[in-house]
Amino acid sequence: MYVDCRFDSSHSWYHGTLMVINIEDDKVIEMVTLTRKETGSSWRIETQALQQALSTLQEKGLNIMEVIHDDNAQVDAILSQHNILSQKDLWHKCKNVMGKFKELLQDKRRTPQDSTVEAATTIAQVAVFSIAQLKDYCRENNLQQTGSKLCLVQRVSVHLKLPEAGASTELQRQRPLRYPELATHDLAYKLKSWIYTCGKNAALRGDTTLELLTMDIHNATDHWAGDHSTCRNLPGVQKCIVENWFREHKRKYAPGGKTHKVVKEFLKKYITESKMKCYIKARENFISGTFHFVINKFATKRIHFDSSHTARLVCVAMDWNENIRRDVRAIYQRSSNDTAIRRRAKTNRTWQTGQVAGRGP
Secondary structure: OEEEEEEOOOOOOOEEEEEEEOOOOOOEEEEEEEEHHHHOOHHHHHHHHHHHHHHHHHHOOOOOOEEEEOOOHHHHHHHHHOOOEEEEOHHHHHHHHHHHHHOOOEOOOOOOOOOOHHHOOOHHHHHHOOHHHHHHHHHHOOOOOOOOHHHHHHHHHHHHOOOOOOOOOHHHHOOOEOOHHHHHOOHHHHHHHHHHHHHHHHHHHOOOOHHHHHHHHHHHHHHHOOOOHHHHHOOOOOOOHHHHHOOOOOOOOOOOOHHHHHHHHHHHHHOOHHHHHHHOOOOOOHHHHHHHHHHHHHOOOOOOOOOOHHHHHHHHHHHHHHHOOOOOHHHHOOOOOOHHHHHHHHHHHHHHHOOOOOOOO
């Protein structure tokens, strides 16, 4: 079953609604709404609602075999206590890995502690300092201290008379890149697509071997370096486009170089058998997001209807279960006596007779 919690806000939420959707027919089978007053904390709403939903379903005699959810470690702990298979959303995994991979592009190194703002010679060096350090410099030199960090960087750069100090703020967003090859070929997005494709192919083959899945993903390091020796040993479905169609492939970085080693170490750290066991079936929880839009029809966010919230959620479940198998074309089908159709037909007749803008007889 699919499990997801919908909150009234993205930060310090007051109430949350956890919905449980059956995998076989995509119908809602349970909904639990809790408030911050009932749980004592906003962060406990989802876990306590999940425990309450599992207890209710098990009391009714429902045998729960698998639960698909977003990446939440607390939900994993609860499911392991009930001996339920935990599967996470594959898209969230790809997105999280892509975010971690993008951190390799930016140089996180800071200037030495003994360096000062006055010693900076470029805008990039000024941007390394914290907001507090920049405000201290502005205070000492009688400069305005308000504004964002970008404004402070530009103000300090102009005062120091640095080159390109008055240029666009895009220069202030620049950071020295540790591995320019990764940014040149947009390998962060390619890695996200690579993980998603490997997971989907493994699910289509019905292969639940974690070793093969991780090996397919780790093959990206040699593939981008121009080494297709592993690609040749894979079955036809798993082979890369170069091996299948014999196209020329331009390598993304030098084999055995610094970038190659960094990418390989990154995948060894974030793509392991223990971390991929929750994605072996390549499940996706997008249907829960679709259900959230239906909730907004009856109960908008940021508003908690104390007296009628439960009734509104019942209407949501009834609307969802009634129309889940409705043909999409039925939504846009217009009746023969529709007002817009009649107006359009009248306009066409008017143009044909020339009775528009004084063009009549």
